[in-house]
Amino acid sequence: MSRVTNIVFTLFFALLSTNIIFAQEDVNVDDIVKETQVAMGGVTNYNNTKFIQWDFGKRKLFWNKWTGDVRVENPEDNQTIFVNVNTLKGKVYENGELVNDDKKATALLKKAKNWWINDSYWLVMPWKLQDPGVKLKYLKTEQLPDGHTADVLEMSFSAVGVTPENKYWVYVDQKEQLIKQWSYFKSFGDTEPKFTLMWDNYQKAGNVLLSFDRSKGAGGPRNVVVASEFDPAIFTKL
Numbered sequence: 001m002s003r004v005t006n007i008v009f010t011l012f013f014a015l016l017s018t019n020i021i022f023a024q025e026d027v028n029v030d031d032i033v034k035e036t037q038v039a040m041g042g043v044t045n046y047n048n049t050k051f052i053q054w055d056f057g058k059r060k061l062f063w064n065k066w067t068g069d070v071r072v073e074n075p076e077d078n079q080t081i082f083v084n085v086n087t088l089k090g091k092v093y094e095n096g097e098l099v100n101d102d103k104k105a106t107a108l109l110k111k112a113k114n115w116w117i118n119d120s121y122w123l124v125m126p127w128k129l130q131d132p133g134v135k136l137k138y139l140k141t142e143q144l145p146d147g148h149t150a151d152v153l154e155m156s157f158s159a160v161g162v163t164p165e166n167k168y169w170v171y172v173d174q175k176e177q178l179i180k181q182w183s184y185f186k187s188f189g190d191t192e193p194k195f196t197l198m199w200d201n202y203q204k205a206g207n208v209l210l211s212f213d214r215s216k217g218a219g220g221p222r223n224v225v226v227a228s229e230f231d232p233a234i235f236t237k238l
Contacts, residue, residue, distance in 0.1 A: 027138045032151055032172055033129045039177040041208035046127050049206050053225040056119035062234050063120065069235040072112045081112040082235055088113060093238060114162050123210060123221040126179050129153075129170070133160030142171065144181060145198075149174045156188055169193065178202060178209070 037043050052063045062071040068086035073079075083090035092099040092108045099105045121128070129136060137154040144150050150171040157164040167188045171181035180200065183193035198218045199211045206226035214220050 027151065029136045029138050029153060030130075032138075032153065032177075033136070035177040036126055036129075036172055036179060039209070040126060040202075043127075045207040046124075049208060049226055051225075051227045051230045052120075052123070052205075053223075053227075054119070054123060054212065054221040055223045056115075056122065056221055059115060059119065061116060061119055063116065064230075064235060070112065070116045071235055072115055074115075079108065080238055081108055083109045083112045083116075085113050085116055096238065117162055119221070122219070123212065123224065125170075125182075129155065131160070133158045133164075139169065141174075144171060144173065146180075148176070148180070150180060169196075179211075 037046070040046070050064065050066050052065065054061055058074070058076055060073040064070070068084045070083050070085055072081045072083070074081070078095045080093045081090065082092075088106075088109055090109050090112075092105045092112075099108065128134065135156045135158060137156075139152045139154050141149050142152050150173050153170045153172065154167060155170055156167040165187050167185045167190075169183040169185075170179055171183075172178070173180045178199075181196060181198055183196040185193050197220075198215050199220075200218065201214050202209045202211050203213075203224075205212075205224055206228070208226070210221075210224055210226075212221040212224040
């Protein structure tokens with residue numbers, strides 16, 4: 001191959017690489033998020049969703065989105081915890097008895113809030129992509145197991161959440177505009193994820209779509225109930 005030909009090929013691949021970079025820079029992450037939220041029913045419908053109940057692992061959670069009141073049932077330790085995740089006020093019951101030890105009760109209220117943060121994230125993460133402190137970066141496209149092409153977004157955090165050192169890769173189906181997969185990295189600097197799991201089985205819940213009762217091995221929320229009317233005693237009485 002002549003020197004001139006080498007120069008031509010070098011310039012060609014340099015231009016190709018530049019075009020790929022420009023193509024990625026031209027992708028508007030906010031547009032991808034907006035399309036995802038529209039596909040799931042829209043922000044207004046999500047904001048108007050008042051009550052969500054679901055199972056996560058062995059726990060059962062009840063959440064009044066409008067007030068921040070949460071009930072967590074933890075059968076492993078025979079606990080029922082009522083906590084407002086905005087104020088951290090509430091009550092703790094263990095073996096059917098009110099916990100009067102302030103130090104113990106405060107610790108369990110904080111623990112219940114952390115459970116809610118984790119367990120609800122597995123359910124409503126797509127609605128939280130633009131929360132304060134969340135950073136989104138467009139990475140690439142990748143083929144999903146079903147053959148569809150996904151836009152891959154990197155999600156990291158700035159001093160928010162229980163574990164701000166985490167990061168995620170979120171895979172948004174270009175055809176359906178739904179998050180179909182996510183990868184979890186324990187630390188931002190990690191190059192390999194701890195897991196990559198499907199987000200599938202989207203179902204209508206109230207006026208929005210949510211992914212729950214996912215494929216075997218994918219984990220996540222189960223038995224989701226969304227309602228506008230509910231018994232307020234759920235958040236005050238055993």
